[in-house]
Amino acid sequence: MDTGDAAWVLTSSALVLFMTPGLALFYGGMDRTRNVLNMLMMNFWCLLVIPILWVVVGYSLAQSGDGALLGNLDMAFLRGLGITGEDGGSGLLTVAFLGMFAVITPALISGAVADRMKFSAWAIFAPAWLLLVFVPVFKWVYGGWIGDRGALDFAGGTAIHVNAGIAALAAVLVLGRRRGWPSQGHPPHSMPLVMMGTGILWFGWFGFNAGSALAANGQAIQAFMNTFLAAAAAGLSWGFVEKFRDGHFTNLGVASGIVAGLVAITPGAGFVAGMSPIWIGLATGIICCYAVGLKNRAGYDDALDVVGVHFVGGLVGSLAIGLFADPAFFGGEFMAGSFYGGGLDLLGAQALGNAATIVYSFAVTALIMLALKATIGVRVSDDVENSGLDLAEHAEAAYSTGSASLAGH
Amino acid sequence: MDTGDAAWVLTSSALVLFMTPGLALFYGGMDRTRNVLNMLMMNFWCLLVIPILWVVVGYSLAQSGDGALLGNLDMAFLRGLGITGEDGGSGLLTVAFLGMFAVITPALISGAVADRMKFSAWAIFAPAWLLLVFVPVFKWVYGGWIGDRGALDFAGGTAIHVNAGIAALAAVLVLGRRRGWPSQGHPPHSMPLVMMGTGILWFGWFGFNAGSALAANGQAIQAFMNTFLAAAAAGLSWGFVEKFRDGHFTNLGVASGIVAGLVAITPGAGFVAGMSPIWIGLATGIICCYAVGLKNRAGYDDALDVVGVHFVGGLVGSLAIGLFADPAFFGGEFMAGSFYGGGLDLLGAQALGNAATIVYSFAVTALIMLALKATIGVRVSDDVENSGLDLAEHAEAAYSTGSASLAGH
Amino acid sequence: MDTGDAAWVLTSSALVLFMTPGLALFYGGMDRTRNVLNMLMMNFWCLLVIPILWVVVGYSLAQSGDGALLGNLDMAFLRGLGITGEDGGSGLLTVAFLGMFAVITPALISGAVADRMKFSAWAIFAPAWLLLVFVPVFKWVYGGWIGDRGALDFAGGTAIHVNAGIAALAAVLVLGRRRGWPSQGHPPHSMPLVMMGTGILWFGWFGFNAGSALAANGQAIQAFMNTFLAAAAAGLSWGFVEKFRDGHFTNLGVASGIVAGLVAITPGAGFVAGMSPIWIGLATGIICCYAVGLKNRAGYDDALDVVGVHFVGGLVGSLAIGLFADPAFFGGEFMAGSFYGGGLDLLGAQALGNAATIVYSFAVTALIMLALKATIGVRVSDDVENSGLDLAEHAEAAYSTGSASLAGH
Amino acid sequence: MKLIIAFIKPFKLEQVRDSLKIAGVSGMSVNDISGFGRQGGQTEVYRGAEYEVEFVPKVRLEVIVTDELAGPTVAAIETAAHTGEIGDGKIVVVPVEDVVRIRTGERGADAI
Amino acid sequence: MKLIIAFIKPFKLEQVRDSLKIAGVSGMSVNDISGFGRQGGQTEVYRGAEYEVEFVPKVRLEVIVTDELAGPTVAAIETAAHTGEIGDGKIVVVPVEDVVRIRTGERGADAI
Amino acid sequence: MKLIIAFIKPFKLEQVRDSLKIAGVSGMSVNDISGFGRQGGQTEVYRGAEYEVEFVPKVRLEVIVTDELAGPTVAAIETAAHTGEIGDGKIVVVPVEDVVRIRTGERGADAI
Ligand SMILES: Nc1ncnc2c1ncn2[C@@H]1O[C@H](COP(=O)(O)OP(=O)(O)O)[C@@H](O)[C@H]1O
Numbered sequence A, B, C: 001m002d003t004g005d006a007a008w009v010l011t012s013s014a015l016v017l018f019m020t021p022g023l024a025l026f027y028g029g030m031d032r033t034r035n036v037l038n039m040l041m042m043n044f045w046c047l048l049v050i051p052i053l054w055v056v057v058g059y060s061l062a063q064s065g066d067g068a069l070l071g072n073l074d075m076a077f078l079r080g081l082g083i084t085g086e087d088g089g090s091g092l093l094t095v096a097f098l099g100m101f102a103v104i105t106p107a108l109i110s111g112a113v114a115d116r117m118k119f120s121a122w123a124i125f126a127p128a129w130l131l132l133v134f135v136p137v138f139k140w141v142y143g144g145w146i147g148d149r150g151a152l153d154f155a156g157g158t159a160i161h162v163n164a165g166i167a168a169l170a171a172v173l174v175l176g177r178r179r180g181w182p183s184q185g186h187p188p189h190s191m192p193l194v195m196m197g198t199g200i201l202w203f204g205w206f207g208f209n210a211g212s213a214l215a216a217n218g219q220a221i222q223a224f225m226n227t228f229l230a231a232a233a234a235g236l237s238w239g240f241v242e243k244f245r246d247g248h249f250t251n252l253g254v255a256s257g258i259v260a261g262l263v264a265i266t267p268g269a270g271f272v273a274g275m276s277p278i279w280i281g282l283a284t285g286i287i288c289c290y291a292v293g294l295k296n297r298a299g300y301d302d303a304l305d306v307v308g309v310h311f312v313g314g315l316v317g318s319l320a321i322g323l324f325a326d327p328a329f330f331g332g333e334f335m336a337g338s339f340y341g342g343g344l345d346l347l348g349a350q351a352l353g354n355a356a357t358i359v360y361s362f363a364v365t366a367l368i369m370l371a372l373k374a375t376i377g378v379r380v381s382d383d384v385e386n387s388g389l390d391l392a393e394h395a396e397a398a399y400s401t402g403s404a405s406l407a408g409h
Numbered sequence D, E, F: 001m002k003l004i005i006a007f008i009k010p011f012k013l014e015q016v017r018d019s020l021k022i023a024g025v026s027g028m029s030v031n032d033i034s035g036f037g038r039q040g041g042q043t044e045v046y047r048g049a050e051y052e053v054e055f056v057p058k059v060r061l062e063v064i065v066t067d068e069l070a071g072p073t074v075a076a077i078e079t080a081a082h083t084g085e086i087g088d089g090k091i092v093v094v095p096v097e098d099v100v101r102i103r104t105g106e107r108g109a110d111a112i
């Protein structure tokens, strides 16, 4: 393996690993003081259980073999992935890199189920969802029937964001609303944590998107530039919608817009160029800013707006490829978007891939949640919900700063 | 483009992006609870608006063409920057890398104007300053008349730190002092945030300085080493000045010294070697530690010491090149410093470049601020200053941790 | 030097630098509000004083020459380390990379002596320990008599974690217990800081371990994968021990497990493969979770469990190489572990290396501490211990958030 | 006039505030406290060490009322903060000699 | 002796402290509270959802004084905390039966 | 009944709590405050600028007790919080007209 490519993919893998703690802070900062640690733990749980699951069977089922629907077990337990062979370890490195994506995808869902889900249920949900939903969809998109139809997904718009976003919707529909929602609100307990999480996410996302070129080449460079511009543009447009609609340019709005822009450019990062990321970002910021209001009208309690940001942002970005894909710029063999002389074929392929993902992910996620509900239960008791999950579920408190609260044994 | 070079510049670009949230935390931690989010937003605003401005016209005006004073519009809208051409995307990557510098330079100024500037005024100031001050000075230094005279500025001492630092002075002179300053003080609301910001800045600064070699070569390695040593040395000497003068070795002193050292080594990172970064760092820590006291004597309210740290640190570092530049070590064609047999020519060139930057930046910044003052106004009302900018300007609160404060609708 | 290798080692060096602020937050979050800044400063102090010490004499004594016990001064002051020579700066880069390890190793010890050590004593202890303990042990392991016997230590299990961990034990035995320990406890003042520190440490540890290949090659890739898997496995098993023993799956348990797993895989990261990191991680999480309870039984007050995590974790990992080392996988010339047909030779070499390190480090650390105790004293007064070290030692407060507490002059 | 101090469960604050508004109370002052009582503490576990944190989070309310409003105020808090489980808290009635509204300088019942 | 409790605007704390010192008050105890009153709350907007945060940040002062000093103390607070705008806060005077200085065991006026 | 308020040094809280338990006190409410008094402030130094932070961290205790228990309660706090150094704090005894236990509706001494 070329050392420069290896250096970049190693770096990118580390960057994507860093995104999950970043996401934990982003979500945790938005949460209430008494549920912060439960939120952090839902994310860290993915960091613990999924790496192992991934190398044991996940990667192999998701990538090995020619199946249109599912991989096989040929690469289970990292079988055949050496460093002295011809590929110099690039296969192994790809497993590690993609493992970071496998970790963060279910973690994204945690923001929706905040404040009320039993940790034991989440502990089963996350790995079950990985195997039953993430793995097959990943295979369809990268090396299966969706990819075969020409649908494009550079770094995981369909496979990750639309997938996790719609799963979040299914999960909260089974889980039910928080007590008091929507009449009672609670502001973020620590906006500095939210902004720090946003910074880490943006930083890490350069690895997510530009690393997905799996090489330090021109496509990685353009993906990097797209990641830079789309995040900025979406943060800007979300901020301005709030400014004109609600009266203020808010930190949470900007943070949300940045993340939405990062989500939206993910699928097209290696297929669009020029000013396209700016248009995609601007549109995403506006659409997602309105989309997060949907839950109040539709009545589903998506606590931290996973549906509005990841599902909607991912879908917008994935469909936008149908308009903006520019194979000439990349010297690539993929279909061109409508604005680049490609008609509607690519848009159709994108729509199909996302539609299939939405139907499958929603259905199977709902089934997993229903099975958990019927067995161990998915919700904490009202008492625990009132007094906070940190103490009840984890026997910990996020902050113990005062002398009074410090008076232990 | 060589893959190793691409890998390093991609990584460096991500690192420099990460510095702006790091700077936001560094400044935000020093600020009062009620103004934290305004401080964060002044920094994040630069992350939103400048990337777009940079690719649309900024980069082209700053780098394209042979003008001694200003670039042209040939590369506006990223025109001509492809990845399939001969350069393999290295031109595009440079735009992204330098874009990160364009983001953070105006953000540096935010620390000076803290606690009293209208956000609407800042929202116009930052992009206006970028185009009217940063862009021309950048051109003069890198490819214009200052650079032509042999003045050296490896990663932006003159173009970034002296420039932003003197602009901060001009800005606060127009803006005026905070109510109660200097008789009333307020300690940093969260020193852990300040120290975290410091850590992120140092980490990111390796990309800033070593990335400025635009290759993974020996010069990058030496720039890396210099960045390591100068920051340590300046933190150490600042800390000891405080210890002997004020009685304690403080975290804020160390953090300030580290940042001052990073600032000071920025211009010379690719031109000095051996023990020079240690001498530069030690001197900077001492000088800047005294320089931050100037504001009290001179009467300008530079809230978080942008002048004392960035202007003075940048100037010290830039002039130090005139003493320490060592072309033999680098096998480079630049002038030698006085200590390396180069006489006073380089020092003269450095002085000239900085003098021109100081005059131009101060004057144009003052004009921008005066224009804003005369039109939309630059200061929040006394009421807002008393009760805090977060709520009034952004309708948000940084922390909502207690039950009492959480009792929303 | 190959640009890809340079890019990766530059990146890794920056990552390891970032670990020390990460460690500061990890420790600082666990500490009480009134001692946070002292904890941060013990770590930052290492970032200030050790880089300079390292290039002046440390590196040369630790690596230059053929001595079995100590290096010489040939490379003091970076003598002979250029970038225009044949190695293209790779020697210089190695000094920087290893300098980051020199910084963090004494910093590890700070967690043990928390809440009661005079800062002036720590200020002398850290550099003295570096020269008298770290430097010789480093030489023995990498290029001295321990390494010569075939003992393996990829990224610093013996040289760093066992070394610092046993030193922590010696230090606290001389220093004595905190007032009120063990009957009085105090929960972590900020678990979000702890979890953020954990995230930064894991992120940075990819540079620590995979960077130790000093190239972007297959060994780096496998080391990366091992770092990913062992941390996850150890976090998981520590979490489950707590769940079954104490009743809850806690954030602090998971964070501790992750760090223990990172420690344990450090020595073998470039020598083990396949499922081995998972086994090593699982075992480490269990063993270290029980090991941190030892202090209560044995009566030494290791405040933040440096012995239980770094000493025990490092030892487990180092001995595990004796079982799991797999030269065939790496095409390497090192001895095989027992499970890979290597008999007990490697295990013996590992045991010997660690035993020597333990004896030497414990004894010399105790002597340094005793000397400090006999001269300037090592403990703050009872008054300072009661009211907190931040104010007394650094004249600062970690948080000043309320209006009341803000009412300064 | 009376100063009525109440220690209640945090999640009951909103209900209590709403009841007080209905009862005609025009203002109140609230802060977080740590309460010790029959309810007993919480056990937190850090690295295997159990901490018997004997203090539990409570909210403290202060309401200044006229003598007539004292009864209804106590009743409103009592009803709204009640769950019937241990730890519901206490209400204390303290006599007040004078009250001043800083804005207007009004004294006594007018100042409330 | 009296216990004088005041709820004031946070940014007025320094002025009040200085006035109290001039009035001869030798000590006070202060904490942050959330106040509810005529001033009305603040509206915060998070992701488009408006939160009517009805509580505003205030500072609570407690001053123990002798009977003679009670009047001047109230007056000092009143003057220093006054802005004339809604939300300036209240002062409450509560009777005190005894005061003890922990350090010396002094009681009554001597303990203040 | 009495409301006993004490301002003490933070690190003494545990000892005071234990003494109060021994004295027969069944509950208390505690919060952090900033105290101003003879002890004088702390000097913090940020970037060379000295801040005379005149307020020092203290802990505030509130204990409601029956008349009989008032003496022992004051004594228990006095002894446990005593260091003899300046800044040990004060104890204030305030008369109480009524106490209510929210859980049961008990009034007066029964409610404590
Ligand atoms: N004697 C007391 N003095 C002051 N506060 C008390 C007292 N007793 C109880 N409290 C407060 O009331 C809260 C609830 O009291 P507790 O005894 O736990 O339950 P209950 O109110 O059901 O009897 C305590 O947490 C404390 O804040």
Ligand SMILES: Nc1ncnc2c1ncn2[C@@H]1O[C@H](COP(=O)(O)OP(=O)(O)O)[C@@H](O)[C@H]1O
Residues within 6 Å of the ligand: D026, D027, D028, D029, D030, D062, D063, D064, D065, D101, D102, D103, D112, E007, E034, E035, E036, E037, E038, E039, E040, E056, E058, E085, E086, E087, E088, E089, E090
């Ligand atoms: N009845 C009350 N009981 C306790 N505190 C009160 C009461 N009324 C007002 N306060 C306190 O005084 C503050 C200011 O009161 P408010 O009614 O807003 O304005 P004003 O003091 O100008 O009448 C409130 O935020 C609250 O902290």
Ligand SMILES: Nc1ncnc2c1ncn2[C@@H]1O[C@H](COP(=O)(O)OP(=O)(O)O)[C@@H](O)[C@H]1O
Residues within 6 Å of the ligand: E026, E027, E028, E029, E062, E063, E064, E065, E101, E102, E103, E112, F007, F034, F035, F036, F037, F038, F039, F040, F056, F058, F085, F086, F087, F088, F089, F090
């Ligand atoms: N007049 C007062 N009113 C209210 N609180 C007071 C008063 N005087 C002292 N205090 C409280 O008691 C604490 C200790 O008082 P101080 O005068 O410093 O020492 P001492 O109690 O030894 O005389 C103060 O920090 C403050 O919280």
